[in-house]
Amino acid sequence: MSVLSIADLHVDYRRRGRPTVQAVAGVSLSVEKGQILGLVGESGCGKSTLARAAVGLVAPSAGTVEFDGSPTTRLSRGTRPAHLLGLQMVFQNPYASLNPRRRVGAQIADGVGARSRTKVRADDPRVAAVLELVGLPTSAAGRYPHEFSGGQRQRLAIARVLAAEPSAVVLDEPLSSLDASAQAQIASLLVELKDKLSLAILLISHDLSVVRQVADVLAVMYLGRVVEVGPTEQIWSDPRHPYTQALIGAVPQPDGLGTLPTALPGEVPDPARPPSGCRFHPRCPEAIARCSVEQPDLTVLVPSGRKLGTSIDTPIGTARSAACWLRIDTEAR
């Protein structure tokens, strides 16, 4: 059973006198134990809203999010049901999410205390163990967040989350405020933690080149909908949705050849007025008449060159799927 499963999730932002913004418009995803699901897409595609809805920080307008089989409903002020302690979130900016006026040890002890339902002191051995888990010296406990570099602060934010012994962690752009070398360090820490603690990780990022190296499964989001899902290497080597192809083509390669990446024309449309049919059709180089009329659903594709691959019963996210009429017509089963 999936640790975190999202089914037909919709999140609308309603504003008086203005059209409703469908930030997330029918997304189904699931994350398994010991798996990193990378969710990528341009800014404004709804991936952060999806992350917040996944942990219960925004209320879905339709659909469900289940953690360990029970729903994550919107949290009310100050109360978080005990069964949700195992679902944690790491935010983009570690300096904004850590309390600047409390020592690191005390902040980590909060998480340990929440799990053990006792008051835990900052010098508790369990605090030291968590720091060690994220590759920081135990002496870090006595220091304040500002004494650490950006990469170390992100380790602290991860440590604080791990203190509650979660089984699922949602990370919203945890790497984007970091340098290339710190990014690689945190990315490999995530892989290490996933293996060591059998975590289910939902990793949200706009940076494909990092996600590619850590995610087992990749989901590509465009304007509130997931347009392609599948094992990371398969998507990278053989993207099927034209949007995924454009995203991968836009990543510049450090190969010293001086090739400019391919630019995708146009901008992400206003989510308050999404295009008809497939939401990508106005920017799609391959769009056909049907694309502007009918919205394609995420459909399991036949692996190219082979007749049958994964079973239709495999959980959402593991089977290669795309939401594109060009592929559905020719390759769907």
Add this chain to the structure above:
Amino acid sequence: MAEPLLSVEGLTVRLPGPNGPVTVVDGVDFTVDAGEIFGVAGESGSGKTMTFLSLLRLLPAGATVHGEARFSGQNLLTAPAGELRRIRGRQIAMVFQDPMTSLHPMLSIGRQLTDHLRTHLGVNRRSARARAAELLDEVRIPDPSGALRAYPHQFSGGMRQRIAIAVALACRPRLIVADEPTTALDVTVQAGVLHLLDRLRRDHGVAVALITHDLGVMSALADRVSVFYAGRIVESGTRADVLRDPGHPYTDALIGALSHTGALRPLPGSAPGAAERPGGCAFHPRCRYATERCAADDQTLVPISPGHLLACAENPLTRPRKAVAP
């Protein structure tokens, strides 16, 4: 050979710190030719931004700058204030990482594009406006005359960065300093901005000093690349020299850290702050090839092939190849 557009020698920048001045840029030499894209790579805190801010004399109070910087015959570091004002914005323009902070949120795009045109070039309101619309068209903003009446918040991040580039281009500068111009943008939007910078260089011969930690961006645009580490240049050469044939273990590690093939190979540790710069080669504590002499001796840039300079005593990456060469 033609005189370079910008030539910097022995540039040293010290900033005041809690325990006395710290050296953030330590004896840097480089040149930028007219119409060239000169890439400056390195992690945050390596001194790449400080180098260019010091050339425009935009450093915080208390900073001291030594060395020489000549820009088409003028000495940037000693030019009197009036002359400097004519250089900044008109001959050297700057594009920053975050267009939302570099554009004024309460002034219309038209105002921000025409103000310095009128100041620097002394043109009247109407022709400044016409020129501003041309500029917006040049950076591919749809409906330029409508955009002139709009405000920064009405545009997306990619559009705002295009507008910031239009502002920089307004007086037809000879050099644009672009500090992480695409770091805040999505890859798809980034690709568009990279194409724009490339086109500007081709069409107008404007030189670009491209500061970025993204070696992919570097590879797409730069003609020559200098790699900064802890306030010094550790390697410089053509794009192909540096990215395809890196000589410095630091350059190699940066390329490897996020290589697009194979497993993650993160570079351990982080770059030292300016106050805790280690002796000898500043990279030696993180270097897998480091020997005793790396910790002891200061390294200077020496040519290993024409135009390819390297500051590394051990030179572990190029030596074996040289040995087999006839």
